[in-house]
Amino acid sequence: MKISQKRIVTAYVFLAIPLVFYIVVRFYPMIYSFWLSFTNWRLISPKKDFVGFDNFVKLFKDKVFMTSLWNTIKYVVYGVPLVIVLSLFLAATLNKVRHLQWFYRLLYVMPYITPLVVVSWVWRWIYQRPPAGVLNNILMAFGFDAQPFLSSMNQSLPAIVVTTVWVNLGYCIIIYLAGLQTIPQEYQEAAKIDGATSRQSFFKITLPLLNPITVFLVVTQSITFLRIFTQVYNMTDQGSGGPLNATKPLVLYIYQKAFRSFDMGLASSATVILFMLIMGITLLQLLVLNKRVQY
Amino acid sequence: MNRTDRKTSVIAYIFLTIFAIVMVFPFVWMFSSSFKTSEEVYEMSLIPDEPTVENYEYIFNYSLFPRWFLNSMIVAVVTTISVLFFDSLVGYTLAKYTFPGKNIIFILILSTLMIPTEMLVIPWYIMVRQLGWMETYWSIMFPGMISAFGVFLMRQFMSTIPDYLIDAARIDGVSEFGIFIRIVMPLVKPALATLAIFNFVGNWNAFLWPLIVAQTPKMYTLPVGLSYFSSENLTSWELIMTGAAVSTIPLIIFFIIFQKQIVKGIAMSGLKG
Numbered sequence: 001m002k003i004s005q006k007r008i009v010t011a012y013v014f015l016a017i018p019l020v021f022y023i024v025v026r027f028y029p030m031i032y033s034f035w036l037s038f039t040n041w042r043l044i045s046p047k048k049d050f051v052g053f054d055n056f057v058k059l060f061k062d063k064v065f066m067t068s069l070w071n072t073i074k075y076v077v078y079g080v081p082l083v084i085v086l087s088l089f090l091a092a093t094l095n096k097v098r099h100l101q102w103f104y105r106l107l108y109v110m111p112y113i114t115p116l117v118v119v120s121w122v123w124r125w126i127y128q129r130p131p132a133g134v135l136n137n138i139l140m141a142f143g144f145d146a147q148p149f150l151s152s153m154n155q156s157l158p159a160i161v162v163t164t165v166w167v168n169l170g171y172c173i174i175i176y177l178a179g180l181q182t183i184p185q186e187y188q189e190a191a192k193i194d195g196a197t198s199r200q201s202f203f204k205i206t207l208p209l210l211n212p213i214t215v216f217l218v219v220t221q222s223i224t225f226l227r228i229f230t231q232v233y234n235m236t237d238q239g240s241g242g243p244l245n246a247t248k249p250l251v252l253y254i255y256q257k258a259f260r261s262f263d264m265g266l267a268s269s270a271t272v273i274l275f276m277l278i279m280g281i282t283l284l285q286l287l288v289l290n291k292r293v294q295y
Numbered sequence: 296m297n298r299t300d301r302k303t304s305v306i307a308y309i310f311l312t313i314f315a316i317v318m319v320f321p322f323v324w325m326f327s328s329s330f331k332t333s334e335e336v337y338e339m340s341l342i343p344d345e346p347t348v349e350n351y352e353y354i355f356n357y358s359l360f361p362r363w364f365l366n367s368m369i370v371a372v373v374t375t376i377s378v379l380f381f382d383s384l385v386g387y388t389l390a391k392y393t394f395p396g397k398n399i400i401f402i403l404i405l406s407t408l409m410i411p412t413e414m415l416v417i418p419w420y421i422m423v424r425q426l427g428w429m430e431t432y433w434s435i436m437f438p439g440m441i442s443a444f445g446v447f448l449m450r451q452f453m454s455t456i457p458d459y460l461i462d463a464a465r466i467d468g469v470s471e472f473g474i475f476i477r478i479v480m481p482l483v484k485p486a487l488a489t490l491a492i493f494n495f496v497g498n499w500n501a502f503l504w505p506l507i508v509a510q511t512p513k514m515y516t517l518p519v520g521l522s523y524f525s526s527e528n529l530t531s532w533e534l535i536m537t538g539a540a541v542s543t544i545p546l547i548i549f550f551i552i553f554q555k556q557i558v559k560g561i562a563m564s565g566l567k568g
Contacts, residue, residue: 021381022404027403105558108315114546115499123321229502238526271414275414278409282409
């Protein structure tokens with residue numbers, strides 16, 4: 001055997017276990033999921049008939065599904081702009097100061113590495129009604145009315161958004177900060193000599209140069225918010241996504257259908273819809289990312 | 296520094312500090328509540344009037360938290376070791392060997408990054424039931440034994456290793472696997488550290504999959520245990536906060552030790568994507 005042939009064999013030997021892993025644990029389950037979405041299978045019954053698009057029709061007729069789909073969109077639409085604007089603002093501010101930069105960065109990123117279950121329960125405690133909830137006590141000390149937060153139909157979803165933004169902020173700040181540090185100082189200085197205010201140079205120079213990073217963050221954050229589950233499961237009563245489904249996202253709907261009602265076919269159809277939403281956003285990124293700004 | 300510069304930087308520090316307080320306060324409140332008695336937990340005192348460690352004694356002696364801690368440790372350590380080994384091996388093979396199908400394999404592995412876990416949990420669950428893996432550590436660990444992100448990361452690092460080092464080792468008669476273990480692995484230690492930290496934290500914090508497969512309390516991981524424990528003790532916030540604190544302390548220690556690599560790793564994961 002020639003040396004090059006021997007190397008080829010070695011390469012395949014090295015890849016053998018990982019390839020089996022990828023086929024068995026990633027690709028096969030994915031195809032299986034697609035197939036399940038066209039069946040009426042419930043875990044407990046042997047019946048597993050092909051039913052075409054019946055599950056999808058059923059989903060779109062199901063009020064709870066539509067509510068959870070709508071809630072998921074709300075999570076994305078409220079959460080993503082908030083986390084992007086806040087993190088850009090904080091990163092730009094952090095980039096200006098000379099001292100203690102690492103210290104602030106450290107504090108900002110702590111929530112991101114903390115277990116989400118911990119975060120959820122701590123915030124659930126903070127959001128409690130008076131006299132227990134510390135946030136309501138702070139509000140009342142400043143002369144505001146106490147708020148129901150998690151037990152309210154209107155406030156519970158935004159309250160969970162705030163917690164999630166609090167978690168993801170540090171991640172976005174670090175990525176923006178890394179981007180800001182690649183922008184040459186000369187650009188800002190040249191703009192200053194030309195008489196640009198610092199606001200002008202931020203909006204006309206810094207922001208366009210950060211465009212690729214902003215697109216990347218919008219996409220990853222959108223996917224994070226689309227997949228929201230742990231917070232809602234832990235911050236609402238008995239993980240129900242309540243009150244009255246007001247906070248229930250798609251993944252919680254899937255979880256309940258699959259592992260509470262064991263309706264595997266229907267739950268798989270809902271995962272296919274989630275997958276298509278994620279794919280859509282990812283493809284959008286590829287389209288937008290091709291436009292780069294250069295000076 | 297002129298006066299306007301100084302003024303803007305004072306304002307900057309004020310903003311940064313306000314946000315720093317918002318970021319840290321929930322942690323402070325968690326620890327503060329965990330040292331309070333069941334009566335005082337409803338008081339707004341930041342420092343407990345009568346600090347007590349009773350909650351911690353309860354958590355360690357009368358709950359399954361120690362067991363969950365152990366479970367989480369086993370799951371996080373084993374998956375991390377596996378990911379380090381296999382991701383490096385795949386990354387190395389894809390970076391340094393020429394063989395038919397190389398690009399297709401790389402693209403296929405990368406494409407799995409787009410598959411959301413939520414889509415896979417139902418088939419995984421059916422697999423676990425059919426193969427009789429229920430109530431084993433393996434059932435919790437197996438989906439995370441290799442990570443696509445790690446393969447991508449390691450391939451990048453492996454391609455920076457000069458070929459002559461590998462060729463020199465071959466001439467010296469070192470076996471192909473020996474080259475990987477003894478020559479290549481030590482050269483990519485910084486990348487391994489980043490990957491290890493990320494993988495450990497990710498597995499320590501994972502919730503959805505462990506919630507699905509761990510069905511008896513003795514198999515819960517810390518997040519799953521904390522979730523059930525808290526819903527069962529809804530009125531004892533001092534105990535919930537103690538459980539939360541116990542689940543967070545290892546991460547805080549971990550974070551203090553590895554903060555530089557963590558920050559670098561996050562920046563890398565973002566900019567390469």
